[in-house]
Amino acid sequence: MDKKREKKYLELDPEVKEAVYADLKRKQDEMYECATRDKCSMRREKETFRVQRPNFAKDSERILYCRYFNRYADKTQVFSLYKNDDITRRILHVQLVSRIARNIGRMLNLNLDLIEAIALGHDLGHTPFGHAGERFLSKLYHANTGRYFNHNVHSARILDKVLSLNLSLQVLNGILCHNGEKVSGEYKPRGYRSRDAVGAFEEFERQMEECYTEAGAVGKLVPATLEGCVVRLADVIAYLGKDRQDAQILKIGVQEPFSENNVLGSTNSDFINNIITNVVSNSYGKPYIKLDEEYAAALAYEKQVNFKRIYGPQDKNEPYPTIRKMFARVYDKLLEDFVKGDQGSPIFRHHINHVYSGFSRAEDLKEAYLQEEPNQVVVDYIASMTDDYFLDLHAVLFPDAPKLEYISYFSGKKRQ
Numbered sequence: 388m389d390k391k392r393e394k395k396y397l398e399l400d401p402e403v404k405e406a407v408y409a410d411l412k413r414k415q416d417e418m419y420e421c422a423t424r425d426k427c428s429m430r431r432e433k434e435t436f437r438v439q440r441p442n443f444a445k446d447s448e449r450i451l452y453c454r455y456f457n458r459y460a461d462k463t464q465v466f467s468l469y470k471n472d473d474i475t476r477r478i479l480h481v482q483l484v485s486r487i488a489r490n491i492g493r494m495l496n497l498n499l500d501l502i503e504a505i506a507l508g509h510d511l512g513h514t515p516f517g518h519a520g521e522r523f524l525s526k527l528y529h530a531n532t533g534r535y536f537n538h539n540v541h542s543a544r545i546l547d548k549v550l551s552l553n554l555s556l557q558v559l560n561g562i563l564c565h566n567g568e569k570v571s572g573e574y575k576p577r578g579y580r581s582r583d584a585v586g587a588f589e590e591f592e593r594q595m596e597e598c599y600t601e602a603g604a605v606g607k608l609v610p611a612t613l614e615g616c617v618v619r620l621a622d623v624i625a626y627l628g629k630d631r632q633d634a635q636i637l638k639i640g641v642q643e644p645f646s647e648n649n650v651l652g653s654t655n656s657d658f659i660n661n662i663i664t665n666v667v668s669n670s671y672g673k674p675y676i677k678l679d680e681e682y683a684a685a686l687a688y689e690k691q692v693n694f695k696r697i698y699g700p701q702d703k704n705e706p707y708p709t710i711r712k713m714f715a716r717v718y719d720k721l722l723e724d725f726v727k728g729d730q731g732s733p734i735f736r737h738h739i740n741h742v743y744s745g746f747s748r749a750e751d752l753k754e755a756y757l758q759e760e761p762n763q764v765v766v767d768y769i770a771s772m773t774d775d776y777f778l779d780l781h782a783v784l785f786p787d788a789p790k791l792e793y794i795s796y797f798s799g800k801k802r803q
Contacts, residue, residue, distance in 0.1 A: 443500035461773035505561030512541025561615030572683030628655030
């Protein structure tokens with residue numbers, strides 16, 4: 388048998404394992420400050436605390452029931468335009484992140500409701516066609532306004548500004564700060580300086596604005612809570628192995644065994660278990676989330692493997708050059724329609740009027756939204772689209788333009 392496949396699951400450090408069991412037996416609410424108590428959940432508008440529906444649990448439910456959550460089901464995770472039920476869509480990814488993060492948080496006595504809310508909402512701002520679509524939309528937005536589009540920033544914008552769901556600052560911060568380019572061996576929370584809700588939200592808005600105006604600002608974001616740090620790491624854990632499994636199904640670019648020196652294990656199952664075990668062993672009772680240096684280096688290496696063999700070629704190979712042209716056509720047409728106030732355009736019928744239908748403050752929210760900068764409204768609409776909707780909209784707006792086709796179950800084709 389291949390030695391790489393003989394590696395067994397790591398076990399927790401015995402002292403940490405005993406302490407975790409003791410904590411679970413006592414059913415402690417938490418170790419750190421993100422409790423379910425009302426005073427710990429910063430909101431723009433104060434709400435009555437109810438023990439049967441704690442504030443962070445309420446935030447999870449508001450995210451789950453918002454219209455944008457449904458659209459995860461038809462948004463690309465990595466591979467676009469395949470008819471294949473075994474390929475991950477974004478709806479599965481956010482559930483995997485939630486599951487992994489809650490598993491870590493349970494052993495570290497963190498707030499699981501807060502973790503779940505961050506995990507479920509963290510990718511709501513993703514565009515159709517995954518990160519390739521994100522890059523295409525950002526280039527168009529920047530060319531028109533000098534501002535940058537980033538899916539993490541847009542996720543927070545949807546929940547806080549577009550839908551005005553009055554989510555807790557801790558949830559919005561975790562969503563905003565869930566991604567960064569570098570894998571770190573230690574994630575230490577960077578709390579807001581202000582301890583009152585008004586001042587803390589002002590700091591949050593400054594962070595958001597920096598991400599719109601400074602090219603590298605997203606890479607400097609640090610979550611304000613341990614729960615946010617856990618979700619940030621869980622996001623990487625969730626997509627690295629699953630994206631590789633999807634690539635194997637489609638026979639694209641990679642083999643499953645992870646590190647060449649077998650640090651992380653041979654399979655995605657080994658990988659998830661061993662990373663979680665290492666994190667908990669190093670982080671229990673600490674004010675940070677930490678990986679051993681060897682594990683952090685191996686994780687960073689495997690991320691680079693995925694970028695080189697899976698993610699990197701996307702913009703160059705079809706269907707992505709065609710999708711880029713489609714984004715530009717749709718963007719320009721919708722911008723023209725919005726500026727003209729064309730009420731028959733989909734940007735009014737399917738976006739502005741639809742988003743606020745059913746809200747108790749629908750007219751006030753809609754009136755305020757109509758004052759937004761026109762490019763921002765177009766970006767909001769395009770980012771909200773699923774893959775199928777985008778293709779259908781393009782076909783309606785530009786019936787004579789070339790159309791893209793899905794690779795079917797029985798075509799035997801694959802993309803290069």
